[in-house]
Amino acid sequence: xxxxxxxxxxxxxxxxxxxxxxxxxxxxxxxxxxxxxxxxxxxxxxxxxxxxxxxxxxxxxxxxxxxxxxxxxxxxxxxxxxxxxxxxxxxxxxxxxxxxxxxxxxxxxxxxxxxxxxxxxxxxxxxxxxxxxxxxxxxxxxxxxxxxxxxxxxxxxxxxxxxxxxxxxxxxxxxxxxxxxxxxxxxxxxxxxxxxxxxxxxxxxx
Numbered sequence: 535x536x537x538x539x540x541x542x543x544x545x546x547x548x549x550x551x552x553x554x555x556x557x558x559x560x561x562x563x564x565x566x567x568x569x570x571x572x573x574x575x576x577x578x579x580x581x582x583x584x585x586x587x588x589x590x591x592x593x594x595x596x597x598x599x600x601x602x603x604x605x606x607x608x609x610x611x612x613x614x615x616x617x618x619x620x621x622x623x624x625x626x627x628x629x630x631x632x633x634x635x636x637x638x639x640x641x642x643x644x645x646x647x648x649x650x651x652x653x654x655x656x657x658x659x660x661x662x663x664x665x666x667x668x669x670x671x672x673x674x675x676x677x678x679x680x681x682x683x684x685x686x687x688x689x690x691x692x693x694x695x696x697x698x699x700x701x702x703x704x705x706x707x708x709x710x711x712x713x714x715x716x717x718x719x720x721x722x723x724x725x726x727x728x729x730x731x732x733x734x735x736x737x738x739x740x
Contacts, residue, residue, distance in 0.1 A: 537584050541591075541725060542618070552617045552644045556583060559643060560608070563636045569608035580729050586611030588700060589667060590618055591724040592735040593693050597621035602663045602684060604656055605671035609637035611700060612667070616641070616649045626651045627659055662686040669700040674708045674716075678738065685740040696739040702732045712738055 538553050539545070545553065557578060564575050574581055589611055595601070599622045603612030606626040616624045628634050631653045641649040652659060657680075666681040678697065685695045701708075709716045721733040 535579070537579050537727070538587070541584065542587065545618070549617050549620075552646070553583065553614070555644045556613070556617075556640065559640050560636075563608070563639070567632050567636060569633055569636050577729075580727055582610050583614045584725065584727075585700060585721075585729075585733065586614040586669065587618060588721045588724065588730075588733065588735055589615060589698055591721070592698065592719050592737065593691060595619050595622045595665075596690050599623070599665070599691060600661075600663045600686070601625070602627060602659065602666045602681075604666055604668050604677075604681065606637060607633045607669075609640060611669050612649065613637060613641060613646070615667070616646050617644070620646075620648055622648060624649050625659075625661075625663070627656060628653065629655055656680050659684065664690060664695045665698055666696075667698045667700075670702070671699070674699070674736070674738070675711060678712075678740070682740050693737065694739040696737060699736040699738075701734050701736050705734065705736065709736070715739060 535554055560578055561575055564570055601622060601624050603624055603626045606612045606628050612624045612626045626637055634651055634653050638651050663684050664686055666684060681697055689695050715738055717737045719735040721730040
């Protein structure tokens with residue numbers, strides 16, 4: 535919890551307890567189902583929880599915002615974001631049922647009331663959202679056509695509705711098609727740990 539509290543000291547007691555529970559529950563589950571790489575589970579706080587919360591540094595969601603987390607796996611970035619934003623609704627979607635089972639169990643055990651979970655393909659999702667968030671899911675060129683139909687026309691946040699991706703490395707080729715619209719925010723400007731040197735928030739209004 536050292537790093538989470540370092541960058542998010544505003545968390546209340548309930549949120550702190552929920553974050554602490556993540557630090558126990560994910561390693562427990564990882565012993566049964568390989569949700570996070572076995573080599574990486576020791577880096578859970580920085581590489582997964584704090585990384586997910588990078589989206590908070592980019593945009594502050596207003597209460598009532600609807601967010602789809604596409605390709606959530608075991609619940610990243612959706613579950614850490616749902617803890618931070620108890621008044622924002624998160625819909626977690628993935629095609630791998632066993633990983634979603636982990637996300638569902640953890641959400642229930644830490645008492646999240648603002649998370650819904652759907653097992654299946656993105657084409658089966660219904661409804662409208664203000665934002666779709668992803669974490670290293672697929673190339674932007676493949677992602678945009680899949681999610682465009684979900685984005686509501688009515689904006690309620692400081693930035694227009696759209697797609698927010700957590701990505702790393704050189705994105706120049708990936709964003710070339712959208713270079714006049716896309717905004718890239720370097721996570722290293724917020725988080726000083728080595729892991730974040732190449733990590734970015736990529737935002738595309740839709």
